[in-house]
Amino acid sequence: xxxxxxxxxxxxxxxxxxxxxxxxxxxxxxxxxxxxxxxxxxxxxxxxxxxxxxxxxxxxxxxxxxxxxxxxxxxxxxxx
Numbered sequence: 001x002x003x004x005x006x007x008x009x010x011x012x013x014x015x016x017x018x019x020x021x022x023x024x025x026x027x028x029x030x031x032x033x034x035x036x037x038x039x040x041x042x043x044x045x046x047x048x049x050x051x052x053x054x055x056x057x058x059x060x061x062x063x064x065x066x067x068x069x070x071x072x073x074x075x076x077x078x079x080x
Contacts (some may be wrong), residue, residue, distance in 0.1 A: 053078045
C-alpha cells in the first residue's frame, strides 16, 4: 500500500479510511409519541405551566409508580 500511495502522492491514512467504507446510515423514522402520554403531559403543563420537562417527568414517574405501570422515558417527555 505504501508504494501505491507514494506513486499517487496520497496519504496512506486517507486510502485506509476510504477502504474501510462509510458506516451505515440510520434507517426508519423515530417512533410516534404515545397519545396517552401526550395527553398526560398536556394536562400537567396546563395546570402547572412553569414546570419544565424534568418536573413533568418526575410527576409522571410518580403517577406511574402509584398505578403500577412502568415510568415513561424521559426523552419522550423532553420532546413534548
